[in-house]
Amino acid sequence: MEHGPGAYGLPGRHGSFWMETTAAETPHPPLPGNLETDVAVVGGGITGITTAVLLKRAGYAVTLLEGNRICQGVTGHTTAKVTALHRLIYKELIDRFGGRPAQQYAEANQAAIETVASLVREYGIACDFARKPACTYAETEEAREKVADEADAARSLGLPAAFTEDIPLSARSYGAVVFENQAQFHPVNYLLHLASLIPGDGSRIYENTRALEVQDGGGRCTVRTASGTVTADTVVLATHYPFYDAPGFYFARMEPSRSYALGVRLDEPFPEGMFINADGPAHSWRSQPAGDGGELVIVGGMEHRTGEDVDTRRHYRDLEAYARSVYPLRSVDYRWSAQDYITVDGVPYIGPLAAGHENVYIATGFRKWGMTNGTAAATIITDMIRGRENPHAEVYAPDRFKPAASARRFLAHNIEVAEKYIGGAxxxxxxxxxxxxxxxxxxxxxxxxxxxxxxxxxxxxxxxxxxxxxxxxxxxxxxxxxxxxxxxxxxxxxxxxxxxxxxxxxxxxxxxx
CATH class of the missing domain: 2.102.10.10 (Rieske [2Fe-2S] iron-sulphur domain)
Structure with missing residues (x-):
């Protein structure tokens, strides 16, 4: 149900800019029956499509299944920052896990930027890929020390980090950490081009084919759908949240979070770079060529736990009010929201689903940084399937649960879930x-x-x-x-x-x- 400008007093047209500006509907049919393949990839977002492309290039026959249309889920509703600067994370990672895992996370996300850049260059993908600095800025004096500490932590890990006193964004700032040579792009145009490389030579894509169950008996795996089955040596669950969860209890180790975005026009040029605040409710900014010679500015934030019993319309209104407090807006053209999952220790789960299920892989819990973490997941899982060691895999291991790092948040999350369930029941x-x-x-x-x-x-x-x-x-x-x-x-x-x-x-x- 799409509502235009002014519906219920909400700003802009209800729809993601990325999907509204993509020309054609994808051509892939539903699964026609039963088939066999080397690898079944479930999920048609950045992780699933990138994994399928990398595996096909390595000589595997890949079947990608998507419950709706590819690129229209979480990836189609992102702000599409391709950056290793994930608000404030590196000081936290060092404190929680130590220097080596923090280094792995840093290198995985920096490498993911170059993977995207390499694919864009190799296949000539028209997706507005552009190198930009990324910035996390302090909106208060109290946050300034956190930002300075983050710059020090990131530099210690070899990241291209610097602390600066001033940023070009008109928002109030008390200093910022900046990563140079990061990137942004049009994620749907990028992925639709990659997806076009998958069909052929034994590989295929099936849309409107929802996976219902994975049968994993320790040998070959079977993905059951309403219209047939796919039998494979390996299954990759790139569904954002693993619907096949029984052996891993991931439902108890992650929480869902929604956030909001507006596509706006300003009365002045937007400064060079991508920006997000360091502390408190998230305020995210980036620009995007609008296709008409103009410039759209994407403002994001106002996150909350999915399913909170609140009037969610107010988040769009609050986001518009915030944007107008920083810049004079000529118009609000689009509005959309997104969902992500946050693990109890803040690091995604990428790798085998669980002990005894080594032929089923997952990638989930990207903490709203799916463009790089999702690409890193594709690289890590591809290496695992090929029997190759990946230098970044350890920090993401799904079986890493560390009580010292995670117990308090794990307990709080599960108490909250129980209260929601019991209260609702x-x-x-x-x-x-x-x-x-x-x-x-x-x-x-x-x-x-x-x-x-x-x-x-x-x-x-x-x-x-x-x-x-x-x-x-x-x-x-x-x-x-x-x-x-x-x-x-x-x-x-x-x-x-x-x-x-x-x-x-x-x-x-x-x-x-």
Whole structure:
């Protein structure tokens, strides 16, 4: 349900700039039946597509499965910064894990920038790839010391870091850490070109083919879908969140987070670089050629846990108010939101799913830095499948759980999930169907049963059982996107209950179902 300018008082057109400015619909069919392949890659975002391309170049037959259309999930809603500067992370990594793992993380993300640059150059990809400095700036005096410490930590790891007193952004700043020679691009144009390299020589892409189950008996693996099965020597789960989770308990080690973006036009040129603040609610800035000779500026932030029972529309309004406090805006052209997962220790999980499941690989928990971490994941997993040692793999190992680094956040996360689940399971939501206004969604008790009710702009009622089909938490209404969002593990469903974001693979039942 797309809403144009002014809908519910929200700024801009509801749609990602990256997808709105991509010309053609992708041509890939659904899976037609059962087949065999060397590697099955599940997920058509930056990790899945890059992995499939690298494996095909190495001589493997690859089958890529995407539940919807490629590039339209998380990657299609990013701010698309290709940088190793991940707000403030290197001082934290050194303190938590020590110098060697921090070095691996730094080198993996720096190498990912060069991987993207190399692919753009080799295949002549028209994706507005441009080298830019990246900057994390202190908005307060208190954050200044953190920024200076981050610059020192990054330099100690060999990163191209420097501390500066001033930045060209008009936002208030008390100093910043800057990485030179980072990059930005149009992620959908980049990935659509890469995806075009996959079909042929035994490799293929199937869209609108949702993976429902992985059967991993220790030998060959089978991915089951509604329209057939794919049997493979190896499976790569590049689904942003591993829907096949039983042996790894990843649902208890990550939390889902949503954030928001606006595509705006300024009355003045935007300064050279990509920017994000160091502390507190995130404020992110970057520019992008708009295709009409002009310049779009992407402002991001206002993150919160997915499924929080709040009016999510206010995040767009607050983001617009913040942007106007920094620059005079000529217009707000686009608005969109994104979802990511954050692990309990802040580092992604990349590698074998779990002991005894060495033929199934995962890549998840990118902490909102998926352009480099996702590319690094593709490189690491490709090396693992080829039997080659990767120098960066250790820090990302999914079985690394370290109580000293993670126990407090792990405990807090699981208590919160339990409270969400128990509260959703036993509470009796107040209200009446007649109280649900057009454009509003609520969880109500109707005839003694819980119902997720949305009334659209024409007054039609859409009613579902709001119990998430993943692990049974009760979904909350997201008013900004008009979706049902699970507060426990981030599954999302449209107003009629259709899955639009895993880990759930089954739709919500109709009310009464």
């Amino acid at each position: 036993i509470s009796r939501p107040a209200g009446d169907l007649r109280d649900v206004a057009p454009g509003e969604g609520r969880v109500l008790m109707i005839e003694g049963k819980k119902a997720g009710v949305f009334r659209d702009e024409k007054g039609r009622v859409h009613a579902v059982n709001p119990t998430c089909t993943h692990l049974g938490c009760v979904a909350a209404w997201n008013s900004a996107e008009e979706t049902w969002d699970c507060p426990c593990h981030g599954s999302r469903f449209d107003a009629d209950g259709k899955v639009i974001h895993g880990p759930a693979v089954k739709d919500l039942k109709p009310r009464g179902g």
